[in-house]
Amino acid sequence: MFSGGGMLSAFFLPATVLVMWIAAPLGWVELTVYDSFAALAHHFVVRLGLFGFVSLAFFHWAHRFRYTLYDGLQLYHLTDLIAVLTYGSAAILSLAAGVILLIL
Amino acid sequence: MGEPVNPGYTEHHAKWHRRRIPIFWWLGNAAYTKFIVRELTSLAVGYAALVLVFQVWSLERGPESYAHFVSWLQLRPVVTLHVVVLGALVYHSVTWLNLAPRALVLRLAGRRLPGAVVLLLHYGAWLVASAAVLWLLLAA
Numbered sequence: 365m366f367s368g369g370g371m372l373s374a375f376f377l378p379a380t381v382l383v384m385w386i387a388a389p390l391g392w393v394e395l396t397v398y399d400s401f402a403a404l405a406h407h408f409v410v411r412l413g414l415f416g417f418v419s420l421a422f423f424h425w426a427h428r429f430r431y432t433l434y435d436g437l438q439l440y441h442l443t444d445l446i447a448v449l450t451y452g453s454a455a456i457l458s459l460a461a462g463v464i465l466l467i468l
Numbered sequence: 469m470g471e472p473v474n475p476g477y478t479e480h481h482a483k484w485h486r487r488r489i490p491i492f493w494w495l496g497n498a499a500y501t502k503f504i505v506r507e508l509t510s511l512a513v514g515y516a517a518l519v520l521v522f523q524v525w526s527l528e529r530g531p532e533s534y535a536h537f538v539s540w541l542q543l544r545p546v547v548t549l550h551v552v553v554l555g556a557l558v559y560h561s562v563t564w565l566n567l568a569p570r571a572l573v574l575r576l577a578g579r580r581l582p583g584a585v586v587l588l589l590h591y592g593a594w595l596v597a598s599a600a601v602l603w604l605l606l607a608a
Contacts, residue, residue: 411524425513
């Protein structure tokens with residue numbers, strides 16, 4: 365999951381962030397009209413794909429951050445706590461994303 | 469056996485003799501710092517995923533809620549944050565893809581494909597994925 369999340373985010377996130385969160389708010393580009401955007405986001409396949417992607421991204425963060433805390437901050441003695449906090453929050457975030465994207 | 473052969477013998481406890489590593493050991497060396505920064509880009513990945521979900525959620529709740537989200541995106545500090553996030557994401561992509569030749573060993577007709585080919589294929593895939601995103605968001 366770590367590597368899947370890493371690969372997918374490496375491929376898709378930079379362009380997404382550049383267009384949606386930098387270029388569009390600054391007025392450099394015009395995003396697709398709200399209605400077609402909403403229709404796109406409504407499509408079940410899109411939502412399923414998005415759910416898969418964000419779950420992988422959350423677990424990618426969790427796994428990597430856990431080891432960064434170990435190696436970076438030498439927190440080996442907190443190993444169990446860190447594992448629960450990182451993977452736990454990734455699980456909760458994925459669950460929340462699932463509810464928002466697939467059920468609501 | 470009975471008596472120990474060498475009563476002065478104590479078991480070897482290598483871990484007890486380890487030097488404590490200082491908590492900011494990685495700041496002392498550019499290579500170590502780059503490593504930690506690289507790993508911390510995972511925060512940018514998690515953040516982007518989170519805001520993406522939030523964006524779809526606000527889209528779901530209707531035009532006013534989405535307009536609210538869009539105006540949040542336009543705030544100066546938010547744009548600045550997102551520029552930093554973009555930098556982190558690009559650093560993640562570049563460092564991740566640069567490891568592809570080491571992680572993926574491809575063989576063709578019994579010979580190993582050179583690392584440069586694997587690298588080029590991955591960067592090509594990145595280009596295609598980015599083009600697809602641009603098309604989806606701008607042209608569709």
